[in-house]
Amino acid sequence: MSKKTIEALQILSISLIWVLFIGIAVWIVNLIKESLKLHDAPDASVGISIVAIPVFFILASVLTYVFIGLRKGREEDSEP
Amino acid sequence: MEHASATPHPDAALLRPIENPGRTFYYMVGILLVIILYTGFVYIRQLWYGLGVTGMAQPVTWGFYIVNFVFFIGISHAGTLISAILRLSKAEWRRPITRMAEVITAIVLAIGGLHPIIDLGRPDRMMHLFYNGRLQSPLLWDVTSITAYFTASTVYLYIPLIPDIAILRDRGVKPRWLYEFLSWGWQGTERQHKVLDRAMNILMVMVIPIAISVHTIISYIFAMTVQPGWHSTIFGPYFVVGAIFSGIAAILVLMIVFRKVFHLEGYLKQIHFNYLSILLLIMSLIWFYFTFSEYLTGYYGHEPNEMRVFWYKFAGDFAPFFWAMLACNFAIPVAILCNSKTRTIPGILIASLFVIVGMWLERLIIVVPSLANPRLPYPTGIYIPSHTEWMLFLGGLSVFILGYMIFARFFPVISIWEIEEGRHESTRLVTERIRSYMPDMEPSTGQE
Secondary structure, three states, X not given: OOHHHHHHHHHHXXXXXXXXXXXHHHHHXXXXXXXXXXXXXXXXXXXXXXXXXXXXXXXXXXXXHHHHHHXXXXXXXXXX | OOOOOOOOOOXXXXXXXXXXXXXXHHXXXXXXXXXXXXXXXXXXXXHHHOHHHOOOEOOEOOOHHHHHHHHHHHHHHHHHHHHHHHHHOOOHHHOOOHHHHHHHHHHHHHHHHHHHXXXXXXXXXXXXXXXXXXXXXXXXXXXXXXXXXXXXXXXXXXXXXXXXXXXXXXXXXXXXXXXXXXXXXXXXXXXXXXXXXXXXXXXXXXXXXXXXXXXXXXXXXXHOOOOOOOOOOOHHHHHHHHHHXXXXXXXXXXXXXXXHHOOOOOOOOHHHHHHHHHHXXXXXXXXXXXXXXXXXXXXXXOXXXXXXXXXXXXXXXXXXXXXXXXXXXXXXXXXXXXXXXXXXXXXXXXXXXXXXXXXXXXXXXXXXXXXXXXXXXXXXXXXXXXXXXXXXXXXXXXXXXXXXXXXXXHOOOOOHHHXXXXXHHHHHHHHHHHHHHXXXXXXXXXXX
16 A cells, blocks of 8 residues: 555544544534423533533544654654 | 564564464454354344343343443453553553553443443434433433543553554564554654653543543442432442452453463563552452442341342342352452462462452342332342343453454554563663652761
8 A cells, every 4th residue: 555545544534533523522512402402401411511522622632643743753754 | 474574573472473373363263253143143133023032021121231231341441540540650560561451441342332232122222312312311421431431542552552553564564554554654753752652641641530430420320210229329439449340350361361372471470460469459358348338338227128129139039149249259359369379370360250250240239139129019020131141241252352362463462662661761760760759868967
């Protein structure tokens, strides 16, 4: 497999991770909207989502940071 | 086999399962695949005929599937949580252990997380959870926390694996594209090490509360009801302690198996087993303390419904399981591990296997007796697991073994770069650390 294909796959994987985590966040927000609409303990839903959503975003950010950091940290990239 | 590089590596023993897996690997995979395929057939049969093929019926509507769910998720605490604690506390002896532990978490969580879906006669109804889930239900907290834990554990397993993947890439091990793809251009530069260390530090701190939340929330599924035997304030910590307890036992069993099969005696030494078995002993004592507190408060209150469950466990149909649980989780491991003469590797293996069985029995004892003796005026329920449930249990165990074997076929189960780092830097780091917390010498008075 060529280097370019592998790089494309790597970028695709990062994008998919973000799609997954944004999807989870959208799902949680949707459940909050549902609970508000039905007056079904929305405070509990909001409380849980305040904890849950940042966890997923921190994970995605850490992964992105590692992948970008490793690419930038390669010797060929650091040479002038 | 698929070994491209002839360069001898100082940690060749760790690369052997990848570069030369041997025939036994393929035989084992074949056997496990047959079991898994048969389990798949049994599950399709359950889908076709419904939950009538299981031993579950009113009032015992949760059986093996939920028992196994709690058990597998408990075992998953072995890895990431223990690894994170050892890394954070800078325990140098952690180096050959952490990866093995982290792999357990990733595989077992995936298996455990599937069990509630298996428990649904109509798995398609899972979709209701996505469309109309109620976030105030502990069941949905569980879905969220298990997803978070699974993601965090996988990331936590993968990131420190990158330098080892690069070793395999550089040695030309096949499939090369896979290692090229997963290594993200790792060259071991100072900047790359800094990135990796920073990410690991964030993850270490993150995964501990996530791991604790997972088993606490699983306990809430029971404790948030008013069922006798479940409505307890200490269920959260009780479940977490049980999970760590069974997790340590699972790591010890795996370490002993890998040590024997792959001849890793040079990496997994007696001292590693000694430290972990002492931890197992401490967890056994803490587990007993929680069990004692849980049953004593129930007995002292003497609430009639609670007492029905109590006597059902102590002297009724579930008494053999209850007393076997106490023997497996407390009497036997304490007797073996307290004595330095029996705290040998075979002794530790026996104690760990008993703990795993005992912790499974504990989950059974929590789930079934409370449902068999509900508050409503039902006759006492009977639960006898069917062939389908036994088969799915066996299938779950087979998926775990197969998953672990496949991981070990493609990646080193002991972190090579961390071992190398330990060889070069541990002595200096430990010396510096000891110097930093030892009191300074008294200044010379000049009288000599």
